[in-house]
Amino acid sequence: MNALVHVANKLVRSDLELLTCRVGDQWIGLHVQQVREVVTGHRRTVMPLSPSAVMGLINLRGRVLTELDVRQVLGLPEREAGASFHVAIIEGSSGEDFGLAVDDVGEVMLMDRDDYEPTPSSLDPVWRQVSEGVLKQDDRVLVLMNVDRFIALTIPGLETQVPDSAVVH
């Protein structure tokens, strides 16, 4: 919450507002401007034969959104059955909204753009594709995620060479 107040009080040009989310053991940062809200526990309709990243469709106050599994796309092991998760509703550049299923939602942080380091080349290729840069914090490394590139990865025909290792069943 402190961070929020912080954000409200001082918003400088080079500052970035990020919502931190956890997938597996990794923390990622989403641009706050792109996040509409975070929801939990929506009933989901599984769509048979849909692209592997698609978890299903949810009804968000009368709008139907596609829910995408961040774990699946980033090549992390499947979430345990029954484990709770959050869905960040984000706005893609195409105007369509998506739900990103993440394990946990952290906080809204205000970061200086300059604190970011370019994506290290040692990073997993899939991660490299979605990363805009990394932020080294005391106990963790935060990957700043480019939502549009992430979504492009989930659309069949649009994805750039996704290694086989990305598909974990």
Add this chain to the structure above:
Amino acid sequence: MDEELLSEFLTESNENLASIEQQLMDLEMHPSNVDLLDGIFRAVHTVKGSCGFLGLVGLQKTAHAGENLLGKIRATKYLVNDEVVSLLLECTDGIKALLEGLEAEGAEPDLDHSDLIERLHIAERMVEDFSTSAGQEALEELEEAAQNLDWLGEFDALVLTTLKGAKLFTAQDMIDAGFARLRETDGLTPSDALKILGVAKKTLKEAAMVVKHVAKSESKNNVEDHAKNKDEDDSTPPSKNKKSISPSPQTAAKSAAKPQTPKATNTAVKAVPKTGSKQQRPKSAGSIRVDIELLDSLMNQVGELVLTRNRLMQMMMSSGNMEYVRVSRDVDHITEQLQAQLLRTRMQPIQSVWSSIPRIVRDMGKQLDKKITVVMEGEETELDRTILNALKDPLTHIIRNSCDHGIEMPDKRRNASKPIEGTLKLSASQESGFIVILIEDDGAGIDASRVKSKAVTMGVLTEEQAAIISDKAVLQLIFHAGLSTAEQVSNLSGRGVGMDVVRTEIEKVGGSVDISSERGVGTTLRIRIPLTLAIISAMIIGCDGHRFAIPQMSVRELLNAPADSSEWRLIGGQPFYRLRGKLLPVMRLKEVLEFKQNVDNEGSIVVVDIGDRTYGVLVDKIFGAEEIVVKPLGIHFQQTRFYGGCSILGDGVVIPIFDCNELASLMKLSQEAEAIQHLEEEKEVAIHELQHTLVFAEGGQRFAIPMALIERLECFSEKKIEHSGSSEVLQYRDDVIAVLRWSALIGLHRDISPDDSVYGLILSDGYKCLCLQVEEVVDILEIPLDIKMTSDNPLFLGTSVIEDIATEVVDVFEVVKQVDPDWFSRNKSVGSSEEFSAPTILFVEDATFFRNLVIPVLDTLNYETWVAKDGLEACAILEDKIPDLILTDLEMPNMDGYGLLEWVKSRSELSAVPVVALTATPIDEIPVESQRKFRDVMIKFDRQTLTEGLKLIMDDIQNQKPFSVEGELISSTVTQGD
């Protein structure tokens, strides 16, 4: 430029020009029709007048040239020929192009029409040369009449006379009259009014400058505002200025001398109000223009409202609180009306798309040297505007195709002794939630064999497939990309693109298209599209715990198909279900969606009809039909095209909607299976009648009996036949049964020694048996019992050709009657009694959907069903035959269920016929007294109660009724008995 004024001008002009093409073509047919010419002139004139006002120079020039030509034609009473009409059409095209550019860019587009204008001038001179002196005089008179108001500038004589008729002469007169009055004046269009006011104001201003008179400061641009102001304070206008600011001495003088209207003008004035008021008045009075986007967003919101209503209804119903339930019923009702009415606001008559067709056909005809007339029926049929827009291009393409390839050249038609003029007929009609559009031509038709060979060359069909495919199926290949049979590619059509696009476009809006053609007679395209897109009726089905929606428009019927049903076939790994003799390929949804592999055939089949083919979808459960709002799917589903969209159900859960056309592609029919399916289609009729038949011989003659009626074949010694009284009997399985000798029945006498072995056919029904003794059993065959000739002898149903030998088919019923006339009636309720006499039901239902739903149910009960679409039709049927039972819908057009009941009650011969009501509304909502009038009231959707209820009533009737001697064996209802 004032944007509001501009958009007003655009809408106005488009409206005016919309009808002009048709009018021009009508004029071509009736060149002496003055009213038509006036209408056309007025439309062009209005455009010209307004654009002069708005400073649209290019447009004004083009319109002006057209107007001049038209004016000349009118003045000289010149009878137009097709060339002049073509030129005028070109002129309207030019105007339209300019208007379109103007609309798109907000400024006049840079189009050069100088060539066109030049030609219009030439035509004008040509017309002038033809002019008669009478015409000249009329023209002069008109011009003379126009002079009085020449300060107005370039106004048509017609407008000027109208103004004079309304006693409006000076600029001040105009302004005093105000916009509203000018507009309401017959013969003046709103844009005329605007222009007049504009000029009047300008004139006044100039005059004011000249006399240095201080005019009231007024808004500069908004003439309308100005007019309104004037209108409001009608009594306080600067009337003192009235005389002093007479624009010019000349005009003042003319206006002072009240002019007499010349005779020629009189007639013109008379002609104006007729059409003028028709076109302008109602629009301004009773309707407003609404932005279509606003309607679309309203539509979306009502869609949401419907969904929320569904949820509310569910919650309220489960609350058990009657007060809540009542209120929510009201909400339900209002929502429904709101939805229906909003849908109607989006409806437009199909005419709006069709109106361009006569022009296309005319131009095509001129270009191809063919004579083609267009006939239209049902232009007033209304469709959702989104669908209409989507239809425009496919329709144009189809029409072009018909003109180009369909209709033959005149001499060819003459040789084929057809009328030289080809006919293209368009018709539209509504058919329970659908619009059916037929496009028929009486041309050469399509040569199926050529399509076939082309398809083989293109690799669309294999040789093997081509050998067995039906002509009807071949024709549908026209819609396949890359197929066009025109030998010569013209610039109009024949490039092999198009018909596939036509289909894609039509399918995009949920429609379907198919084609039928007869060589030398013509071709018919049939387009079937839903009335509206946003809300559809869908069948909700369950599969492996998931729910899906199948659009009702694709659903033909629903079947209950137990896994152990004998109708299942497995061909080439593909399950088929035999439905009324036809093999229906069945897609196991569970397998296709990869829920489970190797599932059994348990569940229900949704029979899906997508125009050129029919297939079944095997599902676990059918929940029923629901109105759903179609929502688009996201970008992730672009590849999974079998999902047509999604919707939200009453409980808030998202449900996918299948696109049945695409779903079909999920069913991978092996080549073998496909070939068999085609074969089966060809043999359709034959399969239907296929049954096991026993053939026996007696005295060298052959006879056949359906095996279904024979329990056993026995071969025994003649000695075993004993005499009991006058008849012969046989001990058979602890029973004594009667023996009939076939030879005796057919009047042959045959000596049988007691030591001979004889054949006995044991005919049985329930617990009763009898033995039919025959000379020789020839064979048991599975053959179609196709009865060619009926027989006079009651013992025979008729003659059938079995293995190339004429064989008499025995009417077992008659045979049995010889022994025991009461046999069948006593056994009525036992076993397969329905097979012997089909009870008849008159089924009265207006909705095709419900007819399709209920008729199969009646079929499975083996009732003979007569169908009527409403009460009146039912009465007509009842006039000449009496059914065992009448099953009627309550709500119907022309005569409803109650009306029918009254009518039936009034007829003494029908007094014994029970009338059962079938309703879609919950039974408890129908007043008890109404219910009591009927024998029973049943719910349409509930197959089980329907089946059981009907059976009970039928049994009841059959038991009460004395056995009818007219009963006959209907061979087609006899099924295989083994």
